[in-house]
Every structure is written in C-alpha cells, then in structure tokens.
Amino acid sequence: MLEIKNLHVEIEGKEILKGVNLKLEKGKVHALMGPNGSGKSTLANVVMGHPKYTITKGEILLDGQSINELSPDERAKKGLFLSFQYPSEVDGATISTFLRQALNSSRKARGEEPISVLDFHNLLKEKLRLLNTEESFAERYLNQGFSGGEKKKSEILQLAILNPGIAILDETDSGTDIDALKVIADNINKVMGENKIVLIITHYKRILEHVKPDKLSILINGKIALEGNAELVDQLEEKGYGWIEED
Amino acid sequence: MSDLQIVPPSLEEQEVIEINRENYDHYNEERLTYKAEPGLTEELARKISSDKGEPKWMLNKRLTALRVFKEKELPKWGPDLSNLDLSKIIYYMKPDAKKNANSIGEIPEDIRKTYEKLGIPKAEREYLGGSGFQYESESVYHNLKKELADKGVVFLDMDEAVQKYPEKVKKYFMTNCVPINLHKFSALHAAVWSGGTFIYIPKNVKVDIPLQAYFRMNAKKGGQFEHTLIIVDEGAEVHYIEGCSAPQYTENSLHAGCVEIHVMKNARARYSSIENWSKNTYNLNTKRAVVHENGVMEWINGNAGSAITMLYPCSVLLGENAKTDYIGIAYAGEGQYQDTGCKVYHLAPNTSSSVLSKGISIDGGISSYRGIVDIKKGAVNSKSNVRCDGLMLDNKSKALTTPSMDVHENDVKVAHEAAVGKVEEDQLFYLMSRGLSEDEAIKLIVAGYIEPLIKELPMEYAVELNRLIELEIENSVC
Numbered sequence A: 001m002l003e004i005k006n007l008h009v010e011i012e013g014k015e016i017l018k019g020v021n022l023k024l025e026k027g028k029v030h031a032l033m034g035p036n037g038s039g040k041s042t043l044a045n046v047v048m049g050h051p052k053y054t055i056t057k058g059e060i061l062l063d064g065q066s067i068n069e070l071s072p073d074e075r076a077k078k079g080l081f082l083s084f085q086y087p088s089e090v091d092g093a094t095i096s097t098f099l100r101q102a103l104n105s106s107r108k109a110r111g112e113e114p115i116s117v118l119d120f121h122n123l124l125k126e127k128l129r130l131l132n133t134e135e136s137f138a139e140r141y142l143n144q145g146f147s148g149g150e151k152k153k154s155e156i157l158q159l160a161i162l163n164p165g166i167a168i169l170d171e172t173d174s175g176t177d178i179d180a181l182k183v184i185a186d187n188i189n190k191v192m193g194e195n196k197i198v199l200i201i202t203h204y205k206r207i208l209e210h211v212k213p214d215k216l217s218i219l220i221n222g223k224i225a226l227e228g229n230a231e232l233v234d235q236l237e238e239k240g241y242g243w244i245e246e247d
Numbered sequence B: 001m002s003d004l005q006i007v008p009p010s011l012e013e014q015e016v017i018e019i020n021r022e023n024y025d026h027y028n029e030e031r032l033t034y035k036a037e038p039g040l041t042e043e044l045a046r047k048i049s050s051d052k053g054e055p056k057w058m059l060n061k062r063l064t065a066l067r068v069f070k071e072k073e074l075p076k077w078g079p080d081l082s083n084l085d086l087s088k089i090i091y092y093m094k095p096d097a098k099k100n101a102n103s104i105g106e107i108p109e110d111i112r113k114t115y116e117k118l119g120i121p122k123a124e125r126e127y128l129g130g131s132g133f134q135y136e137s138e139s140v141y142h143n144l145k146k147e148l149a150d151k152g153v154v155f156l157d158m159d160e161a162v163q164k165y166p167e168k169v170k171k172y173f174m175t176n177c178v179p180i181n182l183h184k185f186s187a188l189h190a191a192v193w194s195g196g197t198f199i200y201i202p203k204n205v206k207v208d209i210p211l212q213a214y215f216r217m218n219a220k221k222g223g224q225f226e227h228t229l230i231i232v233d234e235g236a237e238v239h240y241i242e243g244c245s246a247p248q249y250t251e252n253s254l255h256a257g258c259v260e261i262h263v264m265k266n267a268r269a270r271y272s273s274i275e276n277w278s279k280n281t282y283n284l285n286t287k288r289a290v291v292h293e294n295g296v297m298e299w300i301n302g303n304a305g306s307a308i309t310m311l312y313p314c315s316v317l318l319g320e321n322a323k324t325d326y327i328g329i330a331y332a333g334e335g336q337y338q339d340t341g342c343k344v345y346h347l348a349p350n351t352s353s354s355v356l357s358k359g360i361s362i363d364g365g366i367s368s369y370r371g372i373v374d375i376k377k378g379a380v381n382s383k384s385n386v387r388c389d390g391l392m393l394d395n396k397s398k399a400l401t402t403p404s405m406d407v408h409e410n411d412v413k414v415a416h417e418a419a420v421g422k423v424e425e426d427q428l429f430y431l432m433s434r435g436l437s438e439d440e441a442i443k444l445i446v447a448g449y450i451e452p453l454i455k456e457l458p459m460e461y462a463v464e465l466n467r468l469i470e471l472e473i474e475n476s477v478c
Helices: A040-048 A072-077 A095-109 A117-130 A135-139 A148-162 A178-191 A206-210 A231-239 A242-246 B042-051 B056-071 B109-117 B120-127 B146-150 B158-164 B166-172 B184-192 B425-432 B438-454 B459-477
Strands: A002-011 A014-024 A028-033 A054-062 A080-083 A166-170 A197-201 A215-220 A223-228 B032-035 B093-095 B130-135 B138-144 B154-157 B196-201 B211-216 B227-232 B237-245 B253-255 B258-263 B268-276 B281-291 B296-303 B308-311 B314-317 B323-332 B337-340 B343-346 B352-361 B366-375 B383-392 B398-407 B413-422
Touching: A002 A040, A014 A028, A014 A040, A014 A054, A014 A223, A028 A040, A028 A231, A040 A054, A040 A072, A040 A080, A040 A166, A040 A197, A072 A080, A072 A095, A072 B425, A080 A148, A095 A117, A095 A135, A095 A148, A095 B438, A117 A135, A117 A148, A117 A178, A135 A148, A148 A178, A166 A178, A178 A197, A178 A206, A215 A231, A215 A242, A223 A231, A223 A242, B042 B056, B042 B184, B056 B184, B093 B138, B109 B120, B109 B130, B109 B211, B120 B130, B120 B211, B130 B154, B138 B146, B138 B154, B138 B158, B154 B158, B158 B166, B158 B196, B158 B227, B166 B227, B184 B258, B184 B281, B196 B211, B196 B237, B227 B237, B227 B268, B258 B268, B258 B296, B268 B281, B268 B459, B281 B296, B281 B323, B296 B308, B296 B337, B296 B459, B314 B323, B314 B352, B323 B337, B323 B366, B323 B438, B323 B459, B343 B352, B352 B366, B352 B398, B352 B438, B366 B383, B366 B413, B383 B398, B383 B438, B398 B413, B425 B438, B438 B459
Parallel strands: A028 A197, A028 A215, A080 A166, A166 A197, B130 B211, B196 B227, B211 B237, B227 B258, B237 B268, B253 B281, B258 B281, B268 B296, B281 B308, B281 B314, B296 B323, B308 B337, B314 B343, B323 B352, B337 B366, B343 B366, B352 B383, B366 B398, B383 B413
Antiparallel strands: A002 A014, A002 A054, A215 A223, B032 B093, B130 B138, B154 B196
C-alpha cells in the first residue's frame, strides 16, 4: 500500500500541497482529478522524489515505511513509476539502450541477472506490438523531437517494459486521439495485476471509461476535497468542480 | 592487404575489459641514465644533439629555435599560463632501457609493466600494424609488421630517422609545415625535441591497419617533446594513432609535442589521438598537416587529461580538391581548462573542410572551442561546415565557443553552428525515476551527446574514449 499522510509541500517558499491524505491500495485503480493548479502534478512528482520540491510536513509511506528521504532511483527500485506529463528529451540515447539499462538496474535491485540482449529484444518487440508500434520506434532517441502523442506512447512503452508495482500516470491521456487513447488504456489494463497500484491523474472522463477506477479523489487547492467511486466522474463531467469548493 | 585486416571486437564484447584510473596514475621509481638540470639552456640543446649524434644542421636548428623561444612571448589569449614555471621543468631524461627494442621482452620490467597496464601489447596483437612506446625522452620499443616493412613502409623513432633518412627529415622537419617560429612553444619544442615518430608511406601503398605510438611521462616535473613527422606519398594511405598519459604529481609537467603531416597528391591520412595527461600537465601542443591536390586529412582529437590544454590541429589545404575532416572531444573536470579546436586554411579551389567538436565540462572545469576557418582569395567553390557544441554537467562549469571565419572569396559555401547546453534537473530526474543512478543518468546523457561523433570513430578508438569519459564522470559524481 502507498499511503500519503498529511503531506505539505513547498516549491521556492510557496506551499502547493497543504496536507494531502491519500491511500492507494494494491489491486486497485485510483483516479485523481482536480482543477488546474490544484497540485496534482506536484503530488505525482513529490511521490517520485523530484528534488525541486521540499516536504515540510507529512509522510509518504510505502508498505508502512517512509520513502521521504529516498532518491528517485531508489524509489524506482522499490517499484514506483511515474508516467510524465511532459517527459524530458535525451538526444543521442536510443529508447532501446535506455530501457535495457533501466530494466537491468531494477533487476539488479531485485538480485536478478541482467537481461540478455536477445531476451530484451524479444520483450521489446512484444511490447511494441501491443502498442501497435513499429520496431524502429525503439531505435529513435529518447523523446527527441517526439509529438505529444509519441511522447505518451514512449511513456507507456517504458511502463510496459519496466512493469512496476505502482504506476502513477500524470495526464497520460492528454494530447492523444481516441485511437491512441484506447491503445494506451489497453496497455494500462494489461500492466494491472492483483498486486499492482495504479493512480491515474486526469482532467477527462474518457480515459476512465477504458480503465475503470475503483476510487476517485478530488484535489482542490492542495487538499483532497472529496472522495468517491466511479460514479463521481459523471457528476464532475456535468457540474465541474465549483460545487465541491462551495461545499 | 586483406590478410592483415583484423576486425576489432564489438563495443558489447569490449565492455568486459577493465579500465581504471590506477592504470594511468601509477608511477615507477625513477631509473634514469641521465637527468638534466631543470631549465632550458644552450648547453642542454647541445647535449641532446650530441647524445643523439645529430648532423650539424639539426644542431643549428635547435640553437636557432632556442633564440626564437627566448624572443617570443606567451600567448595573450586563452588560458592563463602564468603558473607554468618553465625554469623548473626537466627537459631531457633518458630512461635506463635499451633504445627502440623490437621485442617486448627487452623492455626493462618496470617500464614493461606500465606498458602492459596501458593495454598496448594487446592492442598491438589485435589490431595494429606497428607500435612504438616512448618513456620520458626516449623511445624504448618500436616494431613494425614485416608485411608492411616489405612494402617499403617506414615506421621509426624520430631520433633514428634523422640518422637513416636524413634527406627526407631535412626537407620536411619543421620547415614549411610547422615552422620553428610559429609560436613560443613550437620554438621550445624545436630546441629540445627528443623521440617521437617518423612514418613514410611509399606511393600507392595503402596501410589499412593503424600504426600507433604511445608517449608516457613518468618522472616529476618532467617534460616531453616528441616529434612526429608523417609523409604519405602520392596515392598512399595511413591511419596513425597516438596515446599519451602521465601519473599525477603536485608539481607541474609540460608536454609540448609537435606533429607534422604531409599528405601528398591523392593521398589520405587519418591521425587519431587520445591525450590523457595527468591533471598537473600543461599540454601545449602543435599539430599541422599540409594537404596537396585531392588529398584527405582526418583529425580525431580526444582530450581528457591535463591541467591546461592548448591544442588546435590545423590543416592547410594547399592543393585543389584537398579535403579535411576534424572530430574533437574535450572533457574538462575540476581544475582543468581545455582550449582546443580546429584551424583550416583553404588556399586552393574546390577545397572542403568539416569540423565537429563537442566539449564537456563538470566540477568547475572549462571546456572551450577555439577555431579558425580561413578561406583565401582564389579558393573558389570551397566549402566549410563547422559545428561546435558545449555541454555543462553542472552550474559550476563553463562551456565556451570561439569559432572564427575569415572568408576572402565570394564563391564559397560556409556554414557554422554552435550550441551550448546544460544538463537540466528535470532531465536527470526523468532518467533517475526509471531506476538509473545519478551517475548512470549523467553517463547516458553524455553518451547521447557525443553519439554523433562516436559513430564516426574507428571502433577501437571509440571504445577507449567512451571508457575514459565514463571513468572521469564516475570520479566526479561519486
């Protein structure tokens, strides 16, 4: 279980998260929604360990243990994964080279041998097929010059290969057309398993029609304002966030 | 020549070879048969010349050079050289070893161990056509494959070439390629040069496996002034590799080598070097090629070591259709200033040049590109393409680019691009979020940054350079 307890977070002296409480349980899909600027991406980045944010109070607990002090790579090795809203570009490093290294570092952390070049190639081929993507995609430089849709595809490919225990998907649906969204959603569903945790951060109902959330939390002004089940999505679609703030 | 061709192992296979800083940094006890007093004097220039039994003209050259050296001032641009005390450098040291042994067994044990640690015997067995090893001021090993010698290829220690090929040496040694008075350090070099490499490739002989020389400084406050003279006759081809290193001391050392390459009509030369001097070395080096009609000169220049490097390999495109390519990588860590770049003079019609340079700086290091493309009147239809980039791995470091273009002819095509960037926190975070450590993330970014250049390099060179840069990053980040 990933539990966020009374989390207060600042950036450059400005408080963004003002006491967030959130419980993400294994085997469940969680959705996080909220108006622009409410702190959703901050929460995602803080859970992954971005150094530019300062936790002033509260805990991020993974299976009961605080991960506040861990570096991003140590968190990744514990099974955390963040699909970025705006992934960085790395010129000259192919997706395939990068992913093999990333996969091997998590295998090493689990005490496993590095994957052979051949096995990796086959794994990559299989995952690319699931994404309806040409093999040449993995030989492109990591996100370099990618369209918005290609960047999202690259994030989902990384998710599929690394197969993490906890996936936080920050607006993975934005900037994608309906067909691409369907492919992305299918892949998220495939990665999901009994012991997996998925947190979908989104503005839109449409991804949640393909990946059914078990629980929905609404973040407003740095705090969880409301929690509910999938039906809450319809209410938001109809009425927006205003009524929650008024309550 | 195909019987000599050996395919080097792939990058993947080579990953298992260990490389560590110790192999460069370890030093031997001094065992010398002669060690000069510090400082540069006429007496010393005469001593070097008489020790080597040089003809009168070479002695006169040394003495003229010494006068020029005294007249010339230090450069007024680029890195600050005021901490280099030229009166404390030891300009001539003879190791206690046989000169130019041609079997490894004849090299004294301490020197041989260094030689082995640097991985040279393995390289010689696997992909070199000839190999030389210089220790302090003297060449202690030199060997050329018989197949090449049979074709008339000459590959010698420079001292020996003065004796055996006086006509050629007299004609080409610091005459029209690197004149003695080019600058203060070319004059210093001419006064006290010792050892180095002489290569002559006869007409139409294509040597398709590289020849290599390795220059090693061992003693404190030492200086090394090897001279390399390469003549690639009409229609001939050669690839020559130089490697250099020295252990780390607190006192400064000086390296002022000189490389002269004559690329004749329709000939082709590739010169690759990885300079990995210790971080107390001043590396003030001069390299120049004169390229005749249809000739091709390729420079591959890697600089990772030294305190200060000032090195600007230069191609003089003298004949019509002459062409030059330059690929440079410079890595500057703590306390280092790498000032390097390429100079090209286009003197004839239809000449072309291409320059690709990448600087990396970390831990307060300064990496600077300084180059010139000069297209003279009459060099019609000439082309030049220059790209120089800098990457800073942190906020303390600097990347500079000072390219200059002098174009005196209208009918030419000239392009220039420069980009200076910094590794961003977001980029590191992104890679680390996938499980890469900070060290691995930086290495990946750097490997990607130099990738366009690495893929242009010969495999064996790319492997060594990659490993060296990884090693430097590990030392900086950890």
